[in-house]
Amino acid sequence: MLYDLIIIGAGPAGLTASIYASRYQIKHLLIGSRLGGTMVWASMIENYPGFELITGADLAQKMMAQVKKLGVEIKNTGVLEIKQKENIFELKTENDEVYEAKALIIATGTQRQKLNIPGEADYLGKGVSYCATCDAAFFKEKTVAVVGGSNAAVTSALHLADLAQKVYLIYRKRPLRADPIWQERAQKNAKVEIIYETNIMGILGDEQKVTALKLDKTYQQNEQLKVDGLFIEIGGQPGTELMKPLGVELNKEGYLKVKPDMSTNVVGIFAAGDVANAFGEFRQIVTATSEGALAANSVYRFLMGTKK
Numbered sequence: 001m002l003y004d005l006i007i008i009g010a011g012p013a014g015l016t017a018s019i020y021a022s023r024y025q026i027k028h029l030l031i032g033s034r035l036g037g038t039m040v041w042a043s044m045i046e047n048y049p050g051f052e053l054i055t056g057a058d059l060a061q062k063m064m065a066q067v068k069k070l071g072v073e074i075k076n077t078g079v080l081e082i083k084q085k086e087n088i089f090e091l092k093t094e095n096d097e098v099y100e101a102k103a104l105i106i107a108t109g110t111q112r113q114k115l116n117i118p119g120e121a122d123y124l125g126k127g128v129s130y131c132a133t134c135d136a137a138f139f140k141e142k143t144v145a146v147v148g149g150s151n152a153a154v155t156s157a158l159h160l161a162d163l164a165q166k167v168y169l170i171y172r173k174r175p176l177r178a179d180p181i182w183q184e185r186a187q188k189n190a191k192v193e194i195i196y197e198t199n200i201m202g203i204l205g206d207e208q209k210v211t212a213l214k215l216d217k218t219y220q221q222n223e224q225l226k227v228d229g230l231f232i233e234i235g236g237q238p239g240t241e242l243m244k245p246l247g248v249e250l251n252k253e254g255y256l257k258v259k260p261d262m263s264t265n266v267v268g269i270f271a272a273g274d275v276a277n278a279f280g281e282f283r284q285i286v287t288a289t290s291e292g293a294l295a296a297n298s299v300y301r302f303l304m305g306t307k308k
C-alpha cells in the first residue's frame, strides 16, 4: 500500500501532524507503538493552553479522539525497519506488515533513560519504575524516592506524595532544574524531602523487592537510604535507531537535526517533537504539537512539488 505520508509516532507531535495532514487531505497512515505517547505518563499537566489542569492520559485520549474523528488510519504497532527505494520509503512493522510512502514524519519521541546502576534491571517492577502515574498506587503509605531534577521528576514526586508516606527527591546537582512553580510546591510539601548533590550508586533489596538505595555520600549519617521504591525520571534518549541506516543527520546529543521547516537532510524525511533538535533542550507537549503542525505543512508543500 503506497501512502503519500506515513507518520511514525503517536504522541502529541505525531497526532498533531496527523490532524494537519487530514486537513490538507494528505493520504496518510499513523503508526505508533504507544498511542498517546509519553504524555500518558504525566500525572498533571498545567502548561498546555486550554486546560488549566489535565492528566496526560486524558489529554492523550482527547488528541486521539480528534484524530480518529478525522478518519485517520492508525496502526498500533512498532516500525522495525525503513528502507529507501529511490523516492519511496518502505516500512516493516513488528507484525510483519509492509507499508510504503512518499514522505515520512518521524515523531518517535524519546525512550526513558536508565541510571545503569546495579539492581536497576533486577528490581524493575519490584520497586523500580519509570512511570509514577502508572505505579504510584502500589506505594500507598510507603517510602519512595524519585531521582531527577526536571519538571517530570518534581511532578512525579508531588504525585507520589499524595499517596506515599514519604518521598525523597534525589538530584545530582543543585538547584533543581524544574520550573520555579514546581520547585516551590516541592519545597512546601511536608512529605517531600530533597536531597541535592547526591548520586545513587546501587539499588538494594531482598528477593522480593527494593529495600534501600546506596548513595555516593552519607545522608543523615547513613550510607543507605531505606525506601520501598525508586522512580527514575532522568529524561529520555531520542528514538533515532530507525534513522541511522537512512543517513539522517543527528546533532551531537543524538537528536535528529532539522531545518526550521522540520525537514531533515534526507529529502522526503521530516521530523517533529522530542526526537528532533528544533527547540534545543526545550521538549514539551506544546513544542511537540507545534512541530507536528509545521512538519505536516512542509510535507504538504513537498508533495505539491513546491518545495524540495
Ligand SMILES: Cc1cc2nc3c(=O)[nH]c(=O)nc-3n(C[C@H](O)[C@H](O)[C@H](O)COP(=O)(O)OP(=O)(O)OC[C@H]3O[C@@H](n4cnc5c(N)ncnc54)[C@H](O)[C@@H]3O)c2cc1C
Residues within 6 Å of the ligand: 008, 009, 010, 011, 012, 013, 014, 031, 032, 033, 034, 035, 036, 037, 038, 039, 040, 041, 042, 043, 044, 045, 046, 047, 048, 077, 078, 079, 080, 107, 108, 109, 110, 151, 152, 153, 155, 156, 239, 242, 272, 273, 274, 275, 283, 284, 285, 286, 288
Ligand atoms: C512524567 C512526565 C511528565 C511530563 N509532564 C509534562 C508536562 O506537564 N507538560 C509538558 O508540556 N510536557 C510534559 N512532559 C513531556 C512530554 O510528555 C513530551 O515532551 C511529549 O510527549 C513529546 O511528544 P512527542 O510526540 O515528541 O513524543 P512522545 O510523546 O514520546 O511519543 C513518541 C511516539 O512514538 C512512538 N514510537 C517510538 N518508536 C517507535 C517505533 N519504532 N515505531 C512506532 N512507534 C514508535 C511511541 O510509541 C509514541 O507513540 C512530561 C514527560 C514525562 C515523562
